[in-house]
Amino acid sequence: MSHVANSKGRGGFIAGFLILPLALYLTFVIWPYIQTFGYSFTNWTGQSPTFDFVGLDNYSALMKDEVFRGALLHNLLLLVFVPAITILISLFFAFMLNAGGRSGAGGVQGVAGSALYKVIYFFPQVLSLAILAVLFGAVYRSDEGGLLNGFLTKLGLVDPAHPIEWLNEPNFVLWCLLLVVVWHGVGFYLVLFSAAMQSIPKDIYEAALLDGAKRAQTFFKVTLPLLWDSVQTSAVYLGIAAMDMFVLVSTMTSGQFGGGPDHHSEVMATVLMRNFLYFGKAGYACAMGVVMLVLTLILSAITLRATRREHVEF
Amino acid sequence: MGSTSAHGENSNGEGFGRRDLIKRSAALGLIAVPTMSFLSACASGSDETTKGNESKVAVTKENPFGVAKGGKLDVVVFKGGYGDDYAKAWEAAFDKKWGTTSSHLSTQEITSKLQPRFNGGNPPDVVDDSGAQQIKLDVLAKGNQLADLTVVLDAPSLDDPTKKVRDTLMPGTIEGGMIGGKFVALQYVYTVWGLWYSGKLFKEKGWTAPKTWPEFMDICQKAKAAGIGGLAHQGKYPYYINVAIMDLIAKKGGLDAMKAIDNLEPNAFANNPVALEAVEAIYEIVEKDLLMAGTNGLTHTESQTQWNQGKAAFITSGSWLENEQLKQTPDDFDMQFLPMPVLPGSKLPFEAIRAGAGEPFIVPEKAANKAGGLEFLRSMLSREWSTLFAQQANSLTVLKDGVDPAVKLRPGTQSAVTALKAAGDNTFNYRYGDWYSEMGTELENASNELMAKRIQPKEWIKRAQAAVDKATKDPNAKNNKRS
Numbered sequence: 119m120s121h122v123a124n125s126k127g128r129g130g131f132i133a134g135f136l137i138l139p140l141a142l143y144l145t146f147v148i149w150p151y152i153q154t155f156g157y158s159f160t161n162w163t164g165q166s167p168t169f170d171f172v173g174l175d176n177y178s179a180l181m182k183d184e185v186f187r188g189a190l191l192h193n194l195l196l197l198v199f200v201p202a203i204t205i206l207i208s209l210f211f212a213f214m215l216n217a218g219g220r221s222g223a224g225g226v227q228g229v230a231g232s233a234l235y236k237v238i239y240f241f242p243q244v245l246s247l248a249i250l251a252v253l254f255g256a257v258y259r260s261d262e263g264g265l266l267n268g269f270l271t272k273l274g275l276v277d278p279a280h281p282i283e284w285l286n287e288p289n290f291v292l293w294c295l296l297l298v299v300v301w302h303g304v305g306f307y308l309v310l311f312s313a314a315m316q317s318i319p320k321d322i323y324e325a326a327l328l329d330g331a332k333r334a335q336t337f338f339k340v341t342l343p344l345l346w347d348s349v350q351t352s353a354v355y356l357g358i359a360a361m362d363m364f365v366l367v368s369t370m371t372s373g374q375f376g377g378g379p380d381h382h383s384e385v386m387a388t389v390l391m392r393n394f395l396y397f398g399k400a401g402y403a404c405a406m407g408v409v410m411l412v413l414t415l416i417l418s419a420i421t422l423r424a425t426r427r428e429h430v431e432f
Numbered sequence: 433m434g435s436t437s438a439h440g441e442n443s444n445g446e447g448f449g450r451r452d453l454i455k456r457s458a459a460l461g462l463i464a465v466p467t468m469s470f471l472s473a474c475a476s477g478s479d480e481t482t483k484g485n486e487s488k489v490a491v492t493k494e495n496p497f498g499v500a501k502g503g504k505l506d507v508v509v510f511k512g513g514y515g516d517d518y519a520k521a522w523e524a525a526f527d528k529k530w531g532t533t534s535s536h537l538s539t540q541e542i543t544s545k546l547q548p549r550f551n552g553g554n555p556p557d558v559v560d561d562s563g564a565q566q567i568k569l570d571v572l573a574k575g576n577q578l579a580d581l582t583v584v585l586d587a588p589s590l591d592d593p594t595k596k597v598r599d600t601l602m603p604g605t606i607e608g609g610m611i612g613g614k615f616v617a618l619q620y621v622y623t624v625w626g627l628w629y630s631g632k633l634f635k636e637k638g639w640t641a642p643k644t645w646p647e648f649m650d651i652c653q654k655a656k657a658a659g660i661g662g663l664a665h666q667g668k669y670p671y672y673i674n675v676a677i678m679d680l681i682a683k684k685g686g687l688d689a690m691k692a693i694d695n696l697e698p699n700a701f702a703n704n705p706v707a708l709e710a711v712e713a714i715y716e717i718v719e720k721d722l723l724m725a726g727t728n729g730l731t732h733t734e735s736q737t738q739w740n741q742g743k744a745a746f747i748t749s750g751s752w753l754e755n756e757q758l759k760q761t762p763d764d765f766d767m768q769f770l771p772m773p774v775l776p777g778s779k780l781p782f783e784a785i786r787a788g789a790g791e792p793f794i795v796p797e798k799a800a801n802k803a804g805g806l807e808f809l810r811s812m813l814s815r816e817w818s819t820l821f822a823q824q825a826n827s828l829t830v831l832k833d834g835v836d837p838a839v840k841l842r843p844g845t846q847s848a849v850t851a852l853k854a855a856g857d858n859t860f861n862y863r864y865g866d867w868y869s870e871m872g873t874e875l876e877n878a879s880n881e882l883m884a885k886r887i888q889p890k891e892w893i894k895r896a897q898a899a900v901d902k903a904t905k906d907p908n909a910k911n912n913k914r915s
Contacts (some may be wrong), residue, residue, distance in 0.1 A: 258729075261729075381765065
C-alpha cells in the first residue's frame, strides 16, 4: 500500500486507508444486495444449491399475490400514521417540557418537574422490541388475565365470559400494534426534539414573549420552523420503521411469522419470511425483498424532498 | 422437525430486536442474503475423507457393528420439549456397558453448532437433529453426510436376539426415516394426538370420558353450567384446533377421506358431506358458546396453563403436552388422554387415533466412532432405554410395547400407552402438513376464522378446497401420493 501513497501523494495515502473498509462494505453490504437481486429471478427453494432461472415470473406472481398486496397496504397505512402520531405527540411533550412553563419571571422553561419527565418518557426506548412484544402481549392477552381485559372487566365494560381478543380481531389488530410502536417511539423523539429546542437561543423566545405571543403562537411561529430539520429526519426514520414492523407482528400476532388473524396484520417482511423459510420459496421471497428495498428508497427520497424548506439560521 | 416445534414458537425472529433503524431496514429488505450463502454452504460441505478411525473389533452377534471397548462417544441432542435428562441416562448406560466416555452436548442451536463440524469432517457420533434450527435432513443426505441405518434395522434386537430390530418398530417408523430410498434417520418419538382432560376434575364432577360426539357436547354443556369452558385450544396456533377438525373427518369418513385430502383430490372437502359434518360439529362448540373464554387468542402455554388450572374440561394437543406442562400441572391433576369422540355413523371406531413418529436421530457418515453411534441407536430401540425415555421425557417411543409394564409412568403418558394399545392397527396420520406447508397454513387460517365465528362451516369448506386446489400446482404434487 505504501507505494500508492508515494506515487499519488496525499490522496493516494488516504485512499490506501479507505480500501479495506470499502472492500468490506462492498463485500458485506453491496454484494448481498446484488445477490438478492439475482436470486429474485430464480426458483431457488432456499434448501438446495440448485435452481433455475425463471425470468420475471416471481415479479408477475407478486403482482397477483393478494396477501402481499394486503401487506403492502398495511405498510402504507402504518407509514401514514406512525410518523404523524409519533411526531405530533413528541413535539407536544417536548414543547411542554422545554418552553411550556410560564412560572419564572419572564424566563422560558419547561413545566415543573420536566427533568424527571424526560427520564420517564425516555424509558420505553430502553426496552428492546422483543421485550415490548412480550410486555404488550400481556396487555392485549385475550382472556381476563390480560391487563386491558382485566381492567375493562373490573369496570364492567367487558363480559368476562367474552373478553375482547385484541390481537385476534381483524379490525383492532393493526391499531393495537401501531399503539405499541408509538408508545415505544415517543420517548426517543421527545428527547431528540428537546435537544433541538434547547439549542434555540432563549432570546428569540423572550422577544416573542415581550411581543405578547401565546404558547401556541410561540410554538408555530418560533419552535416548529427552527426544529424542522429534526422533524424531517424523524419522519424518515419513523417511515422506515413503519415499512418494517417485523419483530412486533411476527411475535405478537398469530400465524407462521405472524400476520394473523387471516392476514389482517400482515406486513411485507412477515410475508417475505414466511415464503423464504416456511414455504421454501426463497426466490420469490428475494423478489419481495427487492420490492421492499425499492419502496423504502423511494419513500426516503420523497420524504426528504417533500419536507424540504428554507433552512433557518440563528 | 420434532413434534414439539409444531406451533412455530421459534418464529420470534431473534436478532431483529435492535433499535438501529437504518441498519434494520437494510437487513430486512435483504434478510434473505446472509442466510442464503449460509444455506448453500451447508449443502456443499467439504469432501474430506473419512478418518481412518474404524475399530478392528470382531463383529459378533452381540456386537453387530464391532464397537471397541473403551474409546469415546460424542452425542449431541436437541434440548426441546423432551429436555435432555433421557440422553444423560442413556449415555451413562452406554458407558457402563462399553467402557466408553461419552461427551454430551444439548442445545437448541443444532445448525450453528454442527455446521462447522459437518463441513470440517469431524461430526459427532449421534445427533438428535430436531427443533426449529435442525439441519435439514435432505440437505445432509445430498451431501452424503448420513450413515445408512439399514444395518441397525437388520441387527438383532437387544431384547430378543431372534428378532430383527425392524420387526420391533411401530408402523410408519421406517417410512418416516427414508430419504432418497435409504433409511437414514430414526424418528424416535411416537406421538399421539387427541383431546386431554383432568381425571381429577372429571371424578369431582362425576363425568365420564365421552366416546361419542353427543356425549362430548353434553360434558361441554355441563362444564359451562359449572362455570368453566368446555373446550380450550391454543388459539394463537390454529394448528391445534385443526387436529380436532381433521381427526373428526378421518374418523367419520375413514382412511379414504384422509387420503383424499393428502392426495389433493378435487372433492377432498367440496361436496364431501363428511368434511362438512365434521366442521359443523366443531362449529357447534363455538355457536353454543362452549369454548374457554378468550382461548382463541391465547398461546399454547397460556391456554394449556388455564386448562391446568381447571378453566376448561378438554384441550387439544399431542402427547408432548404432559412434559411441556410439567411445572404448571398440579400434582393431583391426573392428566388423561382421550381419542377424538366419534360422530354418528363413523367408519373408524372411537379407539382410532392419529399417531406417528418424529424427532430424527442420525449417525453421521464421517463419525469418528460410527460403530458406537450405530450401537447407540440399537440400544435406543431396547426396552430398557425406551423405558428410560418414557420416564425422563414423559413420551412414547417407536418401540412396540417399548415401556416396561412394571414401571410407573406419569398418568398422561400412561393413558397414552393404554390408548395406543386399544387403538391397535387403527392409527392414522395426515401428511399434507409436511408435503404442502402453504395448504396447511391456509387451513389453519380458515380454522382461526371459524373459531372466532367470523366464517361459517360452508365458507370453511370453500376455503379449504381452494387451498387443496392451489396445492395441486405445487411441483411436489406429482411425487407425493399415498395409497
